[in-house]
Amino acid sequence: MHTRLLSASKWPAEAANQVPPSIRVSEIGFGAWAIGGGWGQQQDAESMLALNAAIDRGVNFIDTAAVYGDGHSEKLIAEVLKSRSEEVFVATKSPPADGPWPPSPTCRWQDRYSAAYLRDNVNDRLQNLGVERIDLLQLHTWTRAWNDDPQPLMVLHRLRDEGKINLIGVSTPEHDQDCVIQLMRNGLVDVVQVIFNLFHQEPMAQLLPVAAETGTGVIVRVALDEGVLTGKYSADHVFPEDDFRHRYFAGDRMQRSVERAEAIREDLAAFGLEEDYTMADVALKFALSRPEVSTVIAGMRNVQQVEQNTRTSQLRDLPADMLTLLERHNWRRGVWYGGK
Template structure:
């Protein structure tokens, strides 16, 4: 079992009562919807990320219908047996997307059942952080839902709760609630609107910001071309127009042809010594108000390279201005008004 050998900056989340590594690990790809990753490869990614200093892991009950949670649960048991400090790891899961997307389904009974299933999958008595998983918009304004989550905290089933959102308006509604600890939102070089209101509001309220889809579903890695073929079970093949869930989750809502062209221009702006993916992560990390960024990884090398982005120096002003101009010229009209 690998012990943690790398170190990362950790940023405090006042409402969560703990600090998170600035580069976390998103584990959607370990469950489903990104092509098949076998169990040993998935565990290798978890071990590699931890060895590189990552202590924040994000999952959901719907990723592989619990497969991602169960893999993390096995990893946590390894840490416990190895004496490597499982208690220092923070695991965030999500709930609410395994059934019908109806606000009436978000009851105390259902939330209790959903979180109990996650507790079983992860093998823990208390979940570190539970996030509402991009539920119907009215849920974010429901006092009864937040009351139910408060009850789960009182019962010891969960330690804290947050939300994962599609839109800035949903994020602002959640931040206004007194016990919401974190907001997870898409934020990357091609999705900048959260910078305007969400990040300042979260910082003022003491709410952590978890930046997801930081590589625009891999576009910002610079690896993809117009003729790249994705596996049939990869959402980048089957959800390009929002056929299965919000299209903003796939390539950040940027049309693929435009995204590939814009990504090539982005890659040319990467500083010496940094890959395009690391440059994209570094950009997210230096936005005021961001707590952690959660890129996915399909192998150990990707996990280590992502974690290394935390050690890069801040991008210089000239690069930041060039990236803003790229967004304005290529992407803004396509995405800015939508989310």
């Protein structure tokens, strides 16, 4: 498995005793939402097999969150890592306190990410993961309204000084990913987690260049657009109601997505690469084509998905002219979570 730099040289000398000077992670990471149960029924035994298979194949980056099964995903990860000797980097997330998701422009950080709340939540993350220090703690969402008074991030910096956190990050709100640009330029985050895929290419405009400018690590999520970019779904596919994607692909969204995914398949065939690359390979390779990207997390809930997603790292990069052609699939579809 190829690796990339997640965080490095910008650390001050006095922080060297807390944070490694460089952290390299597998360019394909394990997305652990599904093993928490948010994507329909899932058996813990199958989840643990998938986690072990991923580590066996060189994956050393796992992304989870408090809300993935109310900590269940974190606990499974902790159980598996107890039996492994490999050094595995685990990123988790603290959600805001109850209220709109993502936070509205009128939300106060004092109500959503107060110091007391964050301290309690981080302690829960430590307990679930069975560690004394969290490799990467991300705020699970954000609002631009807090950029000029980003006190929640100041709380995380204090927690890092206390030895409870190594790296600090923010997972971008879907509707306003560029809100983290100011945070990056102000040196408040070490890592950002963003949506970047064949349908959503907006980060190339400014977010990714600013990440390079500031030395900020970039975790890409939703590279497969919740699975539709694998090309395995039909236009009339409907997910069970207990699967997050039942809402994500509500109405005619699946049909529209499949039609656009098929256009990508046609490009793959036009380049004569359909024998060597799956649709999933193309989607993951597109996200990895940007040098600013540190790792691409792909959801993995069984060994078959682990094998499919990790094989991509061993394939040669897509031709430059194909990457240019794939840019035409950028889709300004709005924010589906909002009901469009």
